[in-house]
Amino acid sequence: MNIPRLRRRCLTGTSALALLITTAACSSSDDKASVVVPSPAAKAAGLCRDLHGQLPEKVDGLKRTDPGPASELTAGWGDPAIILRCGVERPPEMIDPEYAKKNSVRVNDVAWLLQKHDDGSYTFTTGARLAYVEVTLPEERTGDGLGPLTDFAEPIKKTVPKGIA
Known part of the structure; x- marks a missing residue:
């Protein structure tokens, strides 16, 4: 052998x-999912900690299963997990007005930039907020469209004010 x-x-x-x-x-x-923990500036990190305390126990009917390493800047739901990371860098695509115009969605008064990946997953990143919040939906979770984003709208509006990060 x-x-x-x-x-x-x-x-x-x-x-x-x-x-x-x-x-x-x-x-x-x-078997927990693992993610790269963002390293935002102090102000954004404070907003992200506030958001972490407001995040729901269920998203799109999925139980919360936070990824490793444990951090107040990340959260997850389900398996395969919907992953939220707060305090990420602004996506370069957000700077391109044509891309942003064609790939933006608004869900319950929260603006998101949509990025589709080759593996079938999607990443949504908030725009016009004082901290960038990123939500990644694995391919297995994209069938419900924007449904998962509705669960994030209220916590984001409560804790991450409008503005430019």
Whole structure:
């Protein structure tokens, strides 16, 4: 049997304890989604912490399952997860008036820039707010259209004022 070198190293060990430690190091038992945590300026980070406290327990009927690493700047719902990240950088496409005009939606008085990805997922980023909030819908969650964004409108309006970040 041809075992790859890394796997072979992980299986070497002389005691049950060594085998247990090695196995734990070679595999992950954490099935949570993981995301890159944004690093916004202090003002935006404060707004994002306020938003985090207002986020719903369910989005589009999906239970909250926050991704790792734990952060007040990220949240998730369902599996595969709808992921929210607050304090992200402004998408470069937002600067292009033609792109923004063709790819903008407004849901319950919150403006979003829409970006479709090759894998079938969508990313929506708020515009005209003092912190940019990004919501990614995996392909499996796009069948409900903009439905998930309605659950974010009130918390965003309450905690992230209109303005230019």
